[in-house]
Amino acid sequence: MKKWLLGAVATVAIVASIPTAAFAAEDTATADKLAAYYAEDSLNHWATADLHDFMQGDILAGYEKDGVVSVKPNGEITRAEFVAIVLRAADVKTEASDVKFTDVKKGDWFYDSVATASAQGLIFGVGDNRFAPNEKITRAEISAILNRFFKETIDFTGEAKQFNDIKGHWAQPDIENISKADIVAGYNNSFKPNDNATRAEASSMIRRALHKEVKAAPEEKDLIAVTEGFHKASIDLLAAQKFDELKELTDAKTTGFAHEMGLFSIDVMKSMLKELAEVSEAKVELNVSGDAAYKVIFASDRYAAVEVSGQMMETKVTIEDESKSESSSVDETYLLRKVNGEWTIYGGNDSYKKFVELMT
Known part of the structure; x- marks a missing residue:
């Protein structure tokens, strides 16, 4: 058997399931977009889970310099940035309208976000008709x-945390109320209300709040239906090697990391199969075995996670009269969030973990 056949079938098998193994193989525009979801300074941080979740969902953007992306978790965040992240994470449509703040002008990147937040009574400025967006x-x-x-969507009925440095502070009622739902955490017995928040702290607090919204959470059967529809269709199209249809499905049903990983996967698979066919007239067969089991890990009003397990993808490569097969799991925990009011897949715990491991 040709020596490289073993390597070829193994690589195709891995790409068919979790295609990050071929990430470094091609330098394409899609690969560049995918690379933007890796930031070394997000690793081994107390807020890594929050940062990675928001990065996958295109909620928290990194800073690129000389080909290196960073999210600056310990860096401070501006008032305009925070408002924009809250609205983006909560799937709130921003609309341009008249703004009363003299330091917020049309053309500013944050104009629509500030206008929307102001109209909804979320922000009131710092006095003198100023919002101080860059402070x-x-x-x-x-x-x-x-x-x-979140006053209408979260049940604030727990016990307020006792912080020793908020008595008489203008935000004491707010801090105490959201602490009832464990949205904020302090430093031992203090809260440090006047300290500037870091990007990690802001992401963590927003994500905790979003996961506490359960008054309008979807039924498990509805989340499973969305996930099953995408998972089954994508696996079937991959097995049938119908890449154009798979791309259409990816464009329609995914966003963020899931979208870019999906497009990259399709590009790599098409390229690999074309090369195998041209070089050796190889025949590649992809077959799925097993019944998928679906389990809702958590569900809130706007965010959810659904675990899919129990299936294997068998890859069989035949060159002349020699064949080699290999199987790999296609298990995944899909991450979903509301985008324009529709449940959309934005990431995956398993695929993102392997992506980070490869990039590290």
């Missing part, structure tokens, strides 16, 4: 905005 936001200000935003 750093404090932990107290974050608490106030989150309390206003």
